[in-house]
Amino acid sequence: MRIILLGAPGAGKGTVAKLLSDADGSVQISTGDILRAAVKEQSVLGREAQGHMERGDLVPDDLVMELMEDRLKKDDCRAGFILDGFPRTITQAEALKILLDRLHIELDFVANLDVPRDVILDRLTTRRTCSNPDCQEIYNIKSKPPGSDGKCSKCGFPVVQRADETEEAITHRLLTYNEKTAPLIGYYDKEGILKTFLSLESGKTVEAILDFLGKRQ
Ligand code: AP5
Ligand code: MG
Numbered sequence: 001m002r003i004i005l006l007g008a009p010g011a012g013k014g015t016v017a018k019l020l021s022d023a024d025g026s027v028q029i030s031t032g033d034i035l036r037a038a039v040k041e042q043s044v045l046g047r048e049a050q051g052h053m054e055r056g057d058l059v060p061d062d063l064v065m066e067l068m069e070d071r072l073k074k075d076d077c078r079a080g081f082i083l084d085g086f087p088r089t090i091t092q093a094e095a096l097k098i099l100l101d102r103l104h105i106e107l108d109f110v111a112n113l114d115v116p117r118d119v120i121l122d123r124l125t126t127r128r129t130c131s132n133p134d135c136q137e138i139y140n141i142k143s144k145p146p147g148s149d150g151k152c153s154k155c156g157f158p159v160v161q162r163a164d165e166t167e168e169a170i171t172h173r174l175l176t177y178n179e180k181t182a183p184l185i186g187y188y189d190k191e192g193i194l195k196t197f198l199s200l201e202s203g204k205t206v207e208a209i210l211d212f213l214g215k216r217q
Contacts, residue, residue, distance in 0.1 A: 001020065001024060001026045001080045001081075001082065001108050001213055001215070002026075002080055002081055002105060002106065002107050002108050003020075003081075003082055003083070003107065003108050003109060003110065003111055003209070003213075004083045004086075004087070004107065004109075004110040004111070004188075005017055005082060005083065005084050005085075005111050005113060006110055006111065006112040006113065006181070006184055006185065006188070007112060007113035007114070007115065007199070008115065008117075008120055008174060008177045008181075008182075009120070009124060009170070009173045009174060009177055010115070010120040010121070010123040010124040010127070010170075011113040011114075011115045011120060011199060012113055012115065012123070012199055012202050012205070013030075013084045013085060013113060014028075014030060014032075014033075014084055014085075014136075014138050015138055015202045016111075016113065016199070016202050016205050016206055016209070017030065017082045017084040018137075018138070019202060019203070019206045020082050020206055020209060020210075021082060023206065023210060023215070024080065024210075024215060025079050025080070026079055026080030026081055026082050027076045027077060027079065027080070027081050027082070028081075028082050028084055029068075029071055029072075029077075029081050029082065029083050029084065029086070030084040030085050030086075030136075031059075031064055031067070031068065031084075031085045031086040031088070032084070032085045033084075033133075033136045034067060034071070035049045035053060035059060035067075036053070036133065036136065036162070037133035037134070037136075039053065039163075040133045041133070045063060045067065048060075048063055049063065053163070053164055054163050054164060054169065055169060055172060056164055056168075056169040056170070056171075056172030056173035056175075056176060057172070057176060058088055058089065058176060058180060061089055061091045061092055061095070064086065064088070064092060065092065065095050065099075068086060068096070068099070069099055072099065072100075072103060072105070073103070087184065088180060088181050088184075089180050089181065089184075090183055090184065090187055093184055093187055093188075107193060108213060109193045109194070109195055109212070109213075110184075110188040110193050110194045110195070111195055111196075111197060111209055111212075112185055112188075112194055112195065112196040112197070113197055113199040113205065114196050114197065114198050114199060115198075115199050115200065117174075119200070120174070121170070122142075123140065123143075124165065124170050125165070125167075125170070126140050126141045126142050126143075127139070127140050127161070127162070127165065128140065128141060128146060128159045128160065128161060129159065129160060129161070129162050130146075130152035130154065130155060130157050130159055130160075131152075131157050131158050131159065131160045132152065132155050132157035134155075135152060135154055135155040135157060137152050137153075137154050137155070137159075139152075139159055146159040195212060197209070
């Protein structure tokens, strides 16, 4: 599949993307995961991105487009991809369109994960994430707890709260989403490739997406 997952912070983009990737082998491309790994590594990109991310602001479009252009050209994308957290602005969406045209890649559709705000706030304050940059498995102390020793059940690294999980940063991320990212819903609706899913149970959302793509027996 070649899809974009749209949705507010905490809507479950990462959770749904991992399940979809398990279902058909398409690669999950999360700009948030790539940027967090770069911050941990303290690469040039990571040092540029760190302050923006910790405040809950978006990383500048030109940096994100540069990393996505490299990422989408990698061989593993031929099996399909799930874009998680990208594009995030109209500028990124327009640049993506030009890039995909140039690479002769056509999107299947854009899945918009719709989740009520009170559910989102609860999910974000109870989320935990694997600290291994190569894993970044997503946990939740209520709905998907890590192992009893607080370690990732996939790779054994400690499971932690993300640096942008303070109350202040969460509020700011939600405002940034409303201002900069929510307009993409109208943008892709106009393009005729948007489908919205009320996403309260990730498993059901995944089934609905696979059904929509005709990928479920
Ligand atoms: P990013 O990492 O993309 O964060 P985000 O969009 O704020 O989204 P989250 O990862 O917080 O939520 P999610 O929708 O993935 O939900 P999850 O599956 O974890 O971006 C971080 C930062 O990087 C940005 O603020 C920005 O600075 C920068 N950045 C990234 N991309 C960028 C771009 N393109 N341009 C510019 N800057 C960029 O689920 C949340 C929790 O809920 C988890 O605990 C999960 O277990 C739980 N959960 C999920 N689904 C369910 C369910 N159905 N039932 C119960 N619990 C559930
Ligand atoms: Mg995520």
